[in-house]
Amino acid sequence: MKKERKQNIKKLLWGSRGEGGIVRLTAMYALLAGISFIFLYPLLQMIANSFMSLEDLIDPTVIWLPSKLVFGNYQKAIEVLNYWKVLRVSITVALWPTIIGVASSAVIGYGFARHDFPGKKVWLFILVAVFLLPTLLMSIPTYVIYNELKMLESLKAYIYPALTGFGLRQSVFILIFYQFFRMVPSELCESAEVDGANSAQVFFKIAIPMVIPAFIICVLYSFVWYWNETTLAITYFKGKYTTLQIALSQFESIYRHLFPSGNIGLGSANEMFNQGVLFAGTTLSILPLIILYIFTQRWFVESADRAGIAGE
Amino acid sequence: MKKERFSWKFYRFYAEKIYPGLKRAVDFVLKYSGIKYLLGRFARLPIKTRKAITGYLYILPWLVGLALFGIRPIIRGARMALADFAGSKAIVDGDTARTVFIIDGFSLAQFKQLFEKNPDHVEAILTHLGNSLLIVPLVLVFSLLLALLLNRKIKGIKIFRTIFFIPVILLSGNLINYLSRYELLTVPALTGEQIRGFIAFYLPGSFADVILAAFAKVVLILWLGGVQTLIFLAGLQKQNRQTYEAAAIDGASPWEMFWKITFPALFPLMMINVVYTTVLYANLDNPVSAVISGAIAAPDYGRDYASAVAWILFAIELVVIGFYLLLLKLANKRYQ
Numbered sequence: 001m002k003k004e005r006k007q008n009i010k011k012l013l014w015g016s017r018g019e020g021g022i023v024r025l026t027a028m029y030a031l032l033a034g035i036s037f038i039f040l041y042p043l044l045q046m047i048a049n050s051f052m053s054l055e056d057l058i059d060p061t062v063i064w065l066p067s068k069l070v071f072g073n074y075q076k077a078i079e080v081l082n083y084w085k086v087l088r089v090s091i092t093v094a095l096w097p098t099i100i101g102v103a104s105s106a107v108i109g110y111g112f113a114r115h116d117f118p119g120k121k122v123w124l125f126i127l128v129a130v131f132l133l134p135t136l137l138m139s140i141p142t143y144v145i146y147n148e149l150k151m152l153e154s155l156k157a158y159i160y161p162a163l164t165g166f167g168l169r170q171s172v173f174i175l176i177f178y179q180f181f182r183m184v185p186s187e188l189c190e191s192a193e194v195d196g197a198n199s200a201q202v203f204f205k206i207a208i209p210m211v212i213p214a215f216i217i218c219v220l221y222s223f224v225w226y227w228n229e230t231t232l233a234i235t236y237f238k239g240k241y242t243t244l245q246i247a248l249s250q251f252e253s254i255y256r257h258l259f260p261s262g263n264i265g266l267g268s269a270n271e272m273f274n275q276g277v278l279f280a281g282t283t284l285s286i287l288p289l290i291i292l293y294i295f296t297q298r299w300f301v302e303s304a305d306r307a308g309i310a311g312e
Numbered sequence: 313m314k315k316e317r318f319s320w321k322f323y324r325f326y327a328e329k330i331y332p333g334l335k336r337a338v339d340f341v342l343k344y345s346g347i348k349y350l351l352g353r354f355a356r357l358p359i360k361t362r363k364a365i366t367g368y369l370y371i372l373p374w375l376v377g378l379a380l381f382g383i384r385p386i387i388r389g390a391r392m393a394l395a396d397f398a399g400s401k402a403i404v405d406g407d408t409a410r411t412v413f414i415i416d417g418f419s420l421a422q423f424k425q426l427f428e429k430n431p432d433h434v435e436a437i438l439t440h441l442g443n444s445l446l447i448v449p450l451v452l453v454f455s456l457l458l459a460l461l462l463n464r465k466i467k468g469i470k471i472f473r474t475i476f477f478i479p480v481i482l483l484s485g486n487l488i489n490y491l492s493r494y495e496l497l498t499v500p501a502l503t504g505e506q507i508r509g510f511i512a513f514y515l516p517g518s519f520a521d522v523i524l525a526a527f528a529k530v531v532l533i534l535w536l537g538g539v540q541t542l543i544f545l546a547g548l549q550k551q552n553r554q555t556y557e558a559a560a561i562d563g564a565s566p567w568e569m570f571w572k573i574t575f576p577a578l579f580p581l582m583m584i585n586v587v588y589t590t591v592l593y594a595n596l597d598n599p600v601s602a603v604i605s606g607a608i609a610a611p612d613y614g615r616d617y618a619s620a621v622a623w624i625l626f627a628i629e630l631v632v633i634g635f636y637l638l639l640l641k642l643a644n645k646r647y648q
Contacts, residue, residue, distance in 0.1 A: 029468075035458070038531060041496070043478070107373065108374045111368075111374075114367075115367025116363060131591065136605070137623060138386070138389070140392065140619050141386075141619070142385045145380075145388065164373045166374075166382055220481075282490055290481070
């Protein structure tokens with residue numbers, strides 16, 4: 001009797017096979033919470049700092065919560081970034097290559113996944129090899145070639161490569177579609193073909209509706225990657241299009257230009273003040289992505305579960 | 313009476329007059345341009361040949377891209393790295409001046425310049441090599457641990473998943489730059505004096521250094537691992553529960569189960585993740601990419617020198633990938 005009770009308590013605390021006990025669960029939640037904190041620490045700190053006044057930033061005793069909320073940093077950041085206009089440019093620059101790139105990736109991925117043709121292995125190998133080349137290595141001669149093709153200083157520099165499967169890290173998307181299309185049961189396509197459907201009909205009416213999760217993953221990643229791209233955007237657009245990331249990378253020089261009076265004050269104080277506005281600007285630049293993530297995270301996390309990205 | 317949105321009158325006009333006309337026009341064009349003949353021939357081909365042709369039609373855009381934006385930059389980049397001079401030059405032609413891009417000479421001058429005249433650039437390369445060798449396995453281990461944690465079916469795991477994938481969305485050069493400049497990538501609690509002293513006291517020297525370096529970069533390591541965690545998680549969820557149950561009945565410990573069941577199953581994914589992490593880290597802001605971007609703009613280096621350094625960045629990638637793939641292969645053999 002006593003032994004049984006002891007065992008019950010033990011089971012409650014440590015859990016039996018397959019089910020966690022209280023101690024185990026607490027430990028796991030503590031671990032998860034700890035890691036979450038480390039994950040979010042830089043973001044939280046950045047957001048907290050962006051609301052701090054100059055005094056709070058200098059004061060070493062103020063770490064997390066500002067003594068009073070200051071929105072001035074955001075006002076200044078919006079002014080420095082020219083936020084609303086630049087936001088619109090950013091969305092245009094990220095959205096068009098995304099739509100075109102994902103569409104072309106789907107077509108190319110379908111070609112690789114559902115057809116046997118001589119030389120397929122070689123092409124697939126080249127597809128992966130292109131992904132391995134560092135972006136910087138490719139970008140230097142690519143710049144010269146775009147210049148020859150007169151694609152610089154316009155959206156063409158993003159759209160033409162996206163159309164032909166050579167957009168930003170597009171090999172990844174082609175491979176994702178390749179995996180997803182291979183999982184479509186071949187009986188479905190074959191029976192449609194027997195019924196007299198041609199290849200395009202099979203592709204649009206049967207294959208595409210079955211890989212909607214792949215479209216969601218690819219659109220999200222693609223949009224985010226185009227949104228975050230800075231170096232390529234600067235070299236290709238040469239100031240014709242100023243995206244949020246470009247504006248952010250030029251933040252300090254514009255800031256000093258717009259608010260020269262700040263330079264008169266103490267050197268370190270000015271630096272700190274700059275920091276608050278800079279953090280406000282950085283927060284503003286990632287805010288649209290966070291909003292996008294809040295709306296799409298359900299699909300994002302779930303579609304990742306469907307074992308699509310993972311290899312066979 | 314509700315107004316009908318669909319006009320039958322127009323539809324009848326379309327069906328009787330416009331559509332047959334259009335159809336006749338299309339047929340006419342198809343017939344006399346020879347397309348109809350080709351399509352007829354195509355339909356009579358064996359099914360295998362037909363599949364091959366349609367397959368090539370689907371990947372045609374990519375082949376065009378490969379010719380335009382794939383192969384050409386690679387050849388051009390190699391040529392630039394091996395040139396005496398490659399860059400824009402102003403040519404005055406009578407009254408008009410224009411800039412032309414020229415590639416001149418064929419030698420190892422750029423690499424010579426790098427290794428003989430720029431010790432700080434060589435140092436940047438070595439730092440990057442060391443960093444990659446340190447960060448790749450750490451990212452791999454952390455993302456595997458995270459995936460194992462997130463694979464548990466406990467309440468609220470969805471919230472944690474949502475949090476853990478935020479960095480995947482936000483990871484960009486600018487953000488990492490600012491965060492590291494203001495030291496937000498190190499969590500003060502983990503690099504405090506007490507922990508430092510504790511680790512240095514209890515662990516052997518070089519190992520403690522590695523751990524401390526990892527602690528200093530903990531946020532970066534966790535942030536870099538977002539996609540890899542997703543890949544591992546997807547792999548884990550594919551695994552068969554029954555295998556584990558059978559192993560448990562046979563008396564296997566969780567440790568044994570991990571090495572005998574989980575590890576071999578995740579092995580191909582690990583290879584993918586080694587490659588992905590290395591490429592990701594090479595494309596983020598690192599000492600070498602700073603040298604390259606600096607060299608493009610600088611008047612005394614230029615694009616030729618930048619290309620040469622970029623090829624070295626690629627070589628580092630290959631070395632790191634090769635080293636860890638070999639190590640993984642050996643580990644897999646050992647536990648098989």
